[in-house]
Amino acid sequence: LYTYFPGGPMWPPFRRDLTYALTATSATSIDRATLSAVFARAFARWSDATTLRFAEAAPGADADITIGFYAGDHGDGEGFDGPLGTLAHAFSPTDGRFHLDAAEAWTVGDSASSSSGAVDLESVAVHEIGHLLGLGHSSVQGSIMYPTIRTGTRKVELETDDVQGIQSLY
Numbered sequence: 001l002y003t004y005f006p007g008g009p010m011w012p013p014f015r016r017d018l019t020y021a022l023t024a025t026s027a028t029s030i031d032r033a034t035l036s037a038v039f040a041r042a043f044a045r046w047s048d049a050t051t052l053r054f055a056e057a058a059p060g061a062d063a064d065i066t067i068g069f070y071a072g073d074h075g076d077g078e079g080f081d082g083p084l085g086t087l088a089h090a091f092s093p094t095d096g097r098f099h100l101d102a103a104e105a106w107t108v109g110d111s112a113s114s115s116s117g118a119v120d121l122e123s124v125a126v127h128e129i130g131h132l133l134g135l136g137h138s139s140v141q142g143s144i145m146y147p148t149i150r151t152g153t154r155k156v157e158l159e160t161d162d163v164q165g166i167q168s169l170y
């Protein structure tokens, strides 16, 4: 079953159009256009299931959600740990910060393979966006919000449990 963060924080009902910005991408070798496409697909999984809508903000514009790649300590008290271990973290509503560990062997789309330590960026993005929207972890194996993923695999489709969880919030 799905869970929420303690206190059930969510984006308020008058905020159904949310913007996101890629604010720190110099620490990854993935090009900007590819990143835009991956995050657009990941946000679309959640907007398809709710009345929420997401748009990428123009570079430099204020955004509700900020996405960036960081290595090691990056000033929020939750430093990254190099390859594997923690892959990414996102804060609960309405903080909006979503950080990815620049040290991971991120892969995009079909390049996801079981080769040593490859991590599918879109799969992690779909999971972290669940957190950004207010979902905690689920006990349902195979759901997006289940707290494990195997390296080299892709998991981007919301499960019934994820849809029920997000639809109970939005």
Ligand code: TQI
Pocket (backbone or CB within 6 Å): 085, 086, 087, 088, 089, 090, 123, 124, 127, 128, 131, 136, 137, 144, 145, 146, 147, 148, 149, 150
């Ligand atoms: N990052 C953890 C996560 O996003 C951070 C975390 C631990 C957390 N406990 C939490 C976040 C409780 C919110 C609430 O779950 S991670 C996965 C998964 C991670 C893990 O790097 O371990 C994914 C990132 F689910 F596969 F284990 C993405 Cl998909």
Ligand code: CA
Pocket (backbone or CB within 6 Å): 080, 081, 082, 083, 084, 085, 086, 087, 101, 103, 104
């Ligand atoms: Ca790591």
Ligand code: ZN
Pocket (backbone or CB within 6 Å): 074, 076, 078, 089, 099
């Ligand atoms: Zn961080």
Ligand code: ZN
Pocket (backbone or CB within 6 Å): 127, 131, 137, 147
């Ligand atoms: Zn999680």
